[in-house]
Amino acid sequence: MVIYARILTALPVSSTHSIIGSILGFGLIAIGPGVVNRLVLGVVVLSLVISFLCRCHLFCRLFPHPPFHLIFIPDPVLFPSA
Secondary structure (H helix, E strand, C coil): HHHHHHHHHHCCCCCHHHHHHHHHHHHHHHHHHHHHCHHHHHHHHHHHHHHHHHHHHHHHHEEEEEEEHHCHHHHHHHHHHH
């Protein structure tokens, strides 16, 4: 479902986030909430948040004035030129 939302919104999708969400969702549906190891889930979520913050910091350090004309390139599938 996330992949289909990406097609409509043209936002990037992380395969890591999708895989973790699918495994967690399958475990919750198949076995129930007792299957979730909250400590491991917390470590995974914390690592994803920390890596996101590190990427943002690195981007801001490398590109203090980002070239937005290169970042926001319209998707040719969603916005075909006439």
